[in-house]
Amino acid sequence: MKILVCIKQVINSDKIEYNAQTKTIKRSAQHLINNPADLSALEFALKIKDAYNDAYITTLSMGPDECKNKIKELIEVGCDSCVLLTDKRLVGSDAYSTAYALAKSIEKLGDFDLILCGESSLDGETSIVPPQIAEYLNIPHIASASDIKVLDTQRIEVERKLENQLFRFEVKLPALISVKKDSAYLRLPKLSLMLKALCYTPQIVNLADLENFDFSKVGIEGSKTLVNRFIEQSFDNNKCEIYENIDDSQIECIANIVMRLI
Amino acid sequence: MEYFLSEEQKIIKKLAKRISDEYVSKVAIKYDKEGIFPRDILNLLAYTELTGVYIPKEYGGFGGGVMEMCLVVEELSRNCAGVAVSYAATALGAYPIILYGNEEQKKKYLPKIAKGELIAAFALTEADAGSDVSSIKTVAEKKGDYYILNGSKHWITNGGEADIYVVFAVTDKSKGPRGISAFIVEKGYEGFYCGKKEDKMGIRSSSTTELIFEDCKVPRENLLGREGTGFIVAMKTFDRTRPGVAAMAVGIAQGAYEHAVRYAKERFQFGQPLSSFQAIQHMLADMYINIEAARSLLYSTCRMIDSGIKDFSKESSACKVFASDVAMKVTTDAVQIMGGNGYVKDYPVEKMMRDAKVTQIFEGANQIQRNIIASEIIKEY
Numbered sequence A: 001m002k003i004l005v006c007i008k009q010v011i012n013s014d015k016i017e018y019n020a021q022t023k024t025i026k027r028s029a030q031h032l033i034n035n036p037a038d039l040s041a042l043e044f045a046l047k048i049k050d051a052y053n054d055a056y057i058t059t060l061s062m063g064p065d066e067c068k069n070k071i072k073e074l075i076e077v078g079c080d081s082c083v084l085l086t087d088k089r090l091v092g093s094d095a096y097s098t099a100y101a102l103a104k105s106i107e108k109l110g111d112f113d114l115i116l117c118g119e120s121s122l123d124g125e126t127s128i129v130p131p132q133i134a135e136y137l138n139i140p141h142i143a144s145a146s147d148i149k150v151l152d153t154q155r156i157e158v159e160r161k162l163e164n165q166l167f168r169f170e171v172k173l174p175a176l177i178s179v180k181k182d183s184a185y186l187r188l189p190k191l192s193l194m195l196k197a198l199c200y201t202p203q204i205v206n207l208a209d210l211e212n213f214d215f216s217k218v219g220i221e222g223s224k225t226l227v228n229r230f231i232e233q234s235f236d237n238n239k240c241e242i243y244e245n246i247d248d249s250q251i252e253c254i255a256n257i258v259m260r261l262i
Numbered sequence B: 001m002e003y004f005l006s007e008e009q010k011i012i013k014k015l016a017k018r019i020s021d022e023y024v025s026k027v028a029i030k031y032d033k034e035g036i037f038p039r040d041i042l043n044l045l046a047y048t049e050l051t052g053v054y055i056p057k058e059y060g061g062f063g064g065g066v067m068e069m070c071l072v073v074e075e076l077s078r079n080c081a082g083v084a085v086s087y088a089a090t091a092l093g094a095y096p097i098i099l100y101g102n103e104e105q106k107k108k109y110l111p112k113i114a115k116g117e118l119i120a121a122f123a124l125t126e127a128d129a130g131s132d133v134s135s136i137k138t139v140a141e142k143k144g145d146y147y148i149l150n151g152s153k154h155w156i157t158n159g160g161e162a163d164i165y166v167v168f169a170v171t172d173k174s175k176g177p178r179g180i181s182a183f184i185v186e187k188g189y190e191g192f193y194c195g196k197k198e199d200k201m202g203i204r205s206s207s208t209t210e211l212i213f214e215d216c217k218v219p220r221e222n223l224l225g226r227e228g229t230g231f232i233v234a235m236k237t238f239d240r241t242r243p244g245v246a247a248m249a250v251g252i253a254q255g256a257y258e259h260a261v262r263y264a265k266e267r268f269q270f271g272q273p274l275s276s277f278q279a280i281q282h283m284l285a286d287m288y289i290n291i292e293a294a295r296s297l298l299y300s301t302c303r304m305i306d307s308g309i310k311d312f313s314k315e316s317s318a319c320k321v322f323a324s325d326v327a328m329k330v331t332t333d334a335v336q337i338m339g340g341n342g343y344v345k346d347y348p349v350e351k352m353m354r355d356a357k358v359t360q361i362f363e364g365a366n367q368i369q370r371n372i373i374a375s376e377i378i379k380e381y
């Protein structure tokens, strides 16, 4: 089984800084992390590989050259090969453009039985990219999966948990599944794989490598969404009131309210 | 301080640090309080392949040496020395096999130890033979294809939890230390029992028990080395594992120091942080100096041993003595800096102070180490 996992390198949300003029996020290589929901997706892929020896996992990322170091970490947990799609012309691409570029890359990389994505990225939070990739590739798609089970080489079972409901879908492969953050936690690396990663360089793909690529669909020009305004929210001014000398029954009452709310 | 570790060593240290910070730190206080053996952490070390760092490549390990073993022990000890010693005691049980095992013994046990499928232990000490190890009384009598072991061992780390035990017993009473032999005893052998579990001051998540041998049948092929070489097996093993105790001490000290620095910056008295008082600053500076000195001596010793040089008893003893004394001093000062909070179980430093103490006692008390060092330097000049 050939599995592809789309993994975005994003800025750690604690470290995000905005450029108010260009209305974009400042990217700095030091604060890059692999998007948490994508790593949940990767864990599902690795679990399939644990069970089926012939499973082969490729990862695909789109971003600047700085992403390479973070991509190495994917080898450390057991991915077989990693691809970075990088090109100056992609800068400023929105979800629509990104999905197009990723879909074209997937077509070039070969036939995959299963494509996994995280449900959304920490920095964009649109959740649009996975379904759009599936639309471009013309394959079925299920969003917000909480579990994936391989039934046989042709079919998988996908579980989606909502607040009071549980859906179970059976899907024919090839298919694209987007995975909910925290539905699985990425495993620890292994020493031998970390050594392998030490001298591993991801395969680099440029737009020139892709067939019949429509350049007018990517970059700032090709994007359909336009950021109008950035409003920075500051939590510094939040009022905090301190109550001293409250008695135990009051503490208990507050604790009960908090417990009910969480 | 930059220690110029190799890329591989840096990776080992980084991986061990991650397990220590993400997993060990979360269970350290609970396991200490309840005396829970850290099998879950050992399983993680097995999964990540850190259990095999010091095992030769031809037996399924990573092929590193004492240095690699020490890097793992040091990082685990930063958060819990009890977890670290549970890992290190397997190395103490594995080294006699690495050094003196025959091909069959190595093939049978080392790959499984490397994979973390076997936990090992080392059983030398007895109730009446601690520092004076050559006076052990457990006997092994040859009968046909077996040695029959009778006697008991005290203070055995990983007792009850380990799958194999390197056990020292007297095969010829008339020969003194030259009449001691080493055996590999597997859990489940007829006549081999685990006795009382010790209720210890520190490293409480590690298991320390008595072992009892009542006509225990050990197959002849489990004799390690030749008959009568047991004392040498033990001493040559200790030469390689004392740095492990030093690594434990450096790790404990580092952990306590990190807590103390953070606390000193956050705690305000007289309108200013504790870290603004010179008395506290000097304590922190001395901690730093001592820890770096201990680590430097430890890493130099490890490099010397791993380079293949033959005699290093003195150096191995020196790093154990120095680092363990540093750990005791640093943890005591960390408790002092944290005042009342340092003295209660809500914070980790009181545990670290209790844990540090054992590094001055086991694998040869510091007085015995000083005896070894003194006898060597007197011989040298």
Ligand SMILES: Cc1cc2nc3c(=O)[nH]c(=O)nc-3n(C[C@H](O)[C@H](O)[C@H](O)COP(=O)(O)OP(=O)(O)OC[C@H]3O[C@@H](n4cnc5c(N)ncnc54)[C@H](O)[C@@H]3O)c2cc1C
Binding pocket: B089, B121, B122, B123, B124, B125, B129, B130, B131, B132, B154, B155, B156, B157, B158, B200, B203, B208, B358, B361, B362, B363, B364, B365, B366, B367, B368, B371
């Ligand atoms: C937690 C723990 C785990 C252990 N794990 C193991 C294990 O896995 N396997 C194993 O075989 N053993 C183990 N031991 C035993 C350990 O190695 C001994 O406790 C240690 O060697 C000291 O022996 P003793 O306790 O009998 O003290 P003693 O020998 O009675 O010594 C008591 C004190 O007298 C001092 N002293 C003794 N002789 C001299 C001398 N000649 N000159 C100056 N001072 C002297 C010592 O320094 C010490 O402070 C463990 C011990 C502990 C506490």
